Amino acid sequence: MDIPYSRHTLDNGLDVLVHEDHDCPIVAVNIWYHVGSKNEKPGRTGFAHLFEHLMFEGSQHYDRGYFQPLQEAGASLNGSTNADRTNYWEVVPPNALELALWMESDRMGFLLPALTDHKFENQRDVVLNERRQNYENRPYGFAGMAVVGALYAPDHPYHWLTIGGAQDIQAARLDDVRAFFQTYYRPRNASLALAGDVTTERALAMATEYFGPLDAGEPPPPVEYTAPSPLAAEQRLLLEDRVELPRLYMAWHSPALYAEDDAELDLVADVLAGGKTSRLYRTLVFEERIATEVAASQNSREIGGFFQIVATAAPGRTLAELERAIARELNGLIEQGPNAGEIERCLAQAEAHFVYRLQTIGGFGGKSDQLNAYNTFLGDPGFFDRDLARYRRVMRSDLQRAAARWLRPASRVLLSVIPKGRLALALPDSHPVDVS
Amino acid sequence: MTADRSRLPPVGDDPAFTFPEIRRRTLASGLRVWTVEHHAVPLVSFLVLLPVGAAADPPERPGLAAITSDMLDEGCGGMTALDLHEALGRIGANLDTDIGADATLLTLSTLSRFADRGVALLADIVIRPRLEQRDFDRVRELRLNRLVQLRDLPPALADRAFAQMLYPGHPYGHTPIGTEGSLRAMALREIGAFHRQTYSPARTTIIAAGDAPHGQLADLAERAFGGWAARPAESGGPKDPATLKLPPPPADRVALVHRAGSAQSELRIGHVGPARSTPDYHALIVLNMVLGGQFVSRINMNLREDKGYTYGARTSFEFRRGAGPFTLSASVQSEATADAIREALSELRAIRGDRPVTPGELETGRAALTRGYPRNFETADQIARAAAQLALYDLPDDYFSTFVPRVRAVDEAAVTRVAAAHIDPAKLLTVVVGDREKVAASLRGLDLGRVAEIAAG
Structure with a gap:
């Protein structure tokens, strides 16, 4: 199983990846810029994402919005920013591929001449609304900020979420946009994947025509950070929120994306909380009924990861009960390891999910997005089969060892999110955390 | 070659596109089996469409159709809930249950090589749920807790108030999850009765889409669902929402x-x-x-x-x-x-x-x-859901x-x-x-x- 591709690097450093798939008359255009919120500085957070918004406001040679001509040609399109990268994509009928490349290359090369104060201020308002809608106005919406804030030191680039701080967003200026664009939105800092109903030859010719003339630019500065040392002691925090049911977040530092133990911890998360037969769901929700829901995830990113377990208390149940039950299950896994049935289930699911990932050429998570992920983070677009192999080769003892190594009680963050004014519902000895 | 940036490149003629052929069988029980071939990836999706949704809830029991659909995978055939989910997990299947105002949709996607096993499990889920008291108690409690949590979620509050305002006293006037009072008053036998009365082969359409020939897809579905017996008294059951009267206008705007x-x-x-x-x-x-x-x-x-x-x-x-x-x-x-x-x-x-x-x-x-x-028809799942629109x-x-x-x-x-x-x-x-x-x-x-x-x- 793989995603066959060819790679061609233009003279300006832009990687062009092409994957042919003629099953459906559509083509995916997907571009990754290797810049995200980890390229920001404290006090200037939220900028990479605000910038992403401005990429949809028009560029020098077509300055009437980015959506109009593409939606008129039958495209679907979007973009997203995370800590490590910013991606943009269009899925178009083959007859509109050239249009999509024209538009993508125009904003890569010629965004700034079309930028105005008005556009900038409008999108700053839109982003502040996005933040209010998705964080401030959402139950448990600040928990993610509190967790990464506790795991990472203030100068570590994963200390803040991609959405950024409201004050930082308000403080952003148009000049910052110019500098950011010139530093990061360069062909050599990008990867372009074209997938779908187009020949490799035609795709390459068009990509070369539209992106080839753009200036390579200077290499962007490296991200400076100090690798976090394991937490010296358990941290207990509490956050009051407008919620009905208390929720416990348990988090640890964990390996970076594709690093040793990353796949193992992914499977540990699955054994713990993937589906009804998982250990935590079965114990907390199914049998003891002390939680209404439980989730576990290995959140691996380019320069580090964190493993997280989240459980919401059933009415009348305490977070202390949840903490004890989770710790008991985790200890059981660390002491005895998973059983053969659990490994069989997790591997079958992992394999099926790799096949599910081959179903779409474009959009978030489609084949073009995957080629760019592998190329951007590993320099190897053909990593699909070896990615799957990371899971296939895992043994029971590997999960046991990885869990024992990374998920130690002494190095965890425990965050209690509790209804406003009900401080007694937090785990004992928790300190209020200030996020907003 | 330098790109011409003086104008946008022209967009040529649209590509030809033909929706893949749907082949149809009707079994003796009245069950419709539709198949669509889609060979891009070694996967198969089975979709069960039952044109009975939250609008079929009795007026005093909002939430009945939804909790019934939720109970289907809480043990079925000879399996407990955990047995069933263990079996689904071992073949890496994705099971999705979706309930709207007019219909209940269950979709199971799996690797083609496990299609036989997958569709057999789906048949157990739809036809032979165990509906046991302790599972019902747990599922109801989870739904009640979910209702509590929805009180903090502005979009959920808005959707619920909007439905009430637009459709006072009407089967479309509530969200599928129902209300606390209704869930608390519900008894397990009501779930059983609702399942007996509304889940019937004569109402159901099964759509199998994916990487296998029509004949094979149809045979798989027929083998699994062929034993689902038509019931004599199927004339009752819920009212078709198409025949509902419009609600009266509300007092406030x-x-x-x-x-x-x-x-x-x-x-x-x-x-x-x-x-x-x-x-x-x-x-x-x-x-x-x-x-x-x-x-x-x-x-x-x-x-x-x-x-x-x-x-x-x-x-x-x-x-x-x-x-x-x-x-x-x-x-x-x-x-x-x-x-x-x-x-x-x-x-x-x-x-x-x-x-x-x-x-x-x-x-x-x-x-x-x-x-x-x-692009609406790229995956087997999308194709099956599109075909379900025809049936619904x-x-x-x-x-x-x-x-x-x-x-x-x-x-x-x-x-x-x-x-x-x-x-x-x-x-x-x-x-x-x-x-x-x-x-x-x-x-x-x-x-x-x-x-x-x-x-x-």
Whole structure:
């Protein structure tokens, strides 16, 4: 199983990846810029994402919005920013591929001449609304900020979420946009994947025509950070929120994306909380009924990861009960390891999910997005089969060892999110955390 | 070669696209088995469509259809809930249960090599749920807890209040999860009775789509579901929502759900709209594209890109067997709540004639629906869900092949006509979920009459 591709690097450093798939008359255009919120500085957070918004406001040679001509040609399109990268994509009928490349290359090369104060201020308002809608106005919406804030030191680039701080967003200026664009939105800092109903030859010719003339630019500065040392002691925090049911977040530092133990911890998360037969769901929700829901995830990113377990208390149940039950299950896994049935289930699911990932050429998570992920983070677009192999080769003892190594009680963050004014519902000895 | 940036490159002719063939069988029990081949990836999706949804809930039991569908995978055939999920996990299957106003949809996707096992499990789930007391107690408790949590979620509060306001005393007047009182009063035997009365082969369509020949897909479904016996007394059962009467108009046009300290106001504006069977369907979806169905639509460009009131605003006609809602939704800055409502109402009025759709807007709207049409049918799951629309809404066999020409045939006059016919400014209702202290005074200034207050949850 793989995603066959060819790679061609233009003279300006832009990687062009092409994957042919003629099953459906559509083509995916997907571009990754290797810049995200980890390229920001404290006090200037939220900028990479605000910038992403401005990429949809028009560029020098077509300055009437980015959506109009593409939606008129039958495209679907979007973009997203995370800590490590910013991606943009269009899925178009083959007859509109050239249009999509024209538009993508125009904003890569010629965004700034079309930028105005008005556009900038409008999108700053839109982003502040996005933040209010998705964080401030959402139950448990600040928990993610509190967790990464506790795991990472203030100068570590994963200390803040991609959405950024409201004050930082308000403080952003148009000049910052110019500098950011010139530093990061360069062909050599990008990867372009074209997938779908187009020949490799035609795709390459068009990509070369539209992106080839753009200036390579200077290499962007490296991200400076100090690798976090394991937490010296358990941290207990509490956050009051407008919620009905208390929720416990348990988090640890964990390996970076594709690093040793990353796949193992992914499977540990699955054994713990993937589906009804998982250990935590079965114990907390199914049998003891002390939680209404439980989730576990290995959140691996380019320069580090964190493993997280989240459980919401059933009415009348305490977070202390949840903490004890989770710790008991985790200890059981660390002491005895998973059983053969659990490994069989997790591997079958992992394999099926790799096949599910081959179903779409474009959009978030489609084949073009995957080629760019592998190329951007590993320099190897053909990593699909070896990615799957990371899971296939895992043994029971590997999960046991990885869990024992990374998920130690002494190095965890425990965050209690509790209804406003009900401080007694937090785990004992928790300190209020200030996020907003 | 240097790119020509003096103008956008022309877009040539649209690619030809044909929806894959659907082959149909009807078993002796009345069960319809439809198959669609899709060979891109070694996967198969089985979809079970039961045209019974939340509208079939008895008036005193909102939530019955949804909790019944939730109980299906809590043990079935000879398996406990954990046995079943262990079996699904071992083949890496994805099981999805989806309940709407008109229908319950179960989808199981799996690797083709496990198709046989997957469809057998799906048959156990649909036909032979165990429906045991201790599982029911647990599932009900989870649903009650979910209701508690929804009280904190502005979009859920808004959807619920909006349904109540649009459809008082009507089967469409509640969200599928139901109410606390109803869930608490429910007994397990009601679930059993609902399952016996409504889950029947004669009502059901199974769609198998994926990487296998028609004959094989049909045989797989028939082997698994062939033993599902038709029941003699199938004449009863729930009423078809297509035959429902319209609800009476509500007393108030604006309702506020108070949520202290809300960072934004969650808005719903709309009224009861047309059913899926309306002859105006194609013109209405073009209208919606122009009005609020995509990024460049009037509502989003006004409220987001021009005013900066919101992260996004949209409209939709939710076409159902009966008259479904027409809804404008947005989450807006608290201080801009009344202004956003005023702008939205003004856009809804204008498109009916004062500022009718322009040729450019018409072209963008039609193109957005037609030019990228093939991307709606990329995966087996998408294809199965598309085919299910034919079954649920009694659409003709050539529906997908005539879709593009029928949308292309919609002209400006048709869009303006259906806007005037199906959007009635005098009937528009508004729900606001927000902080009373910040919004109540400005809402009264909108001149829409009394602002009714609805309790959260």
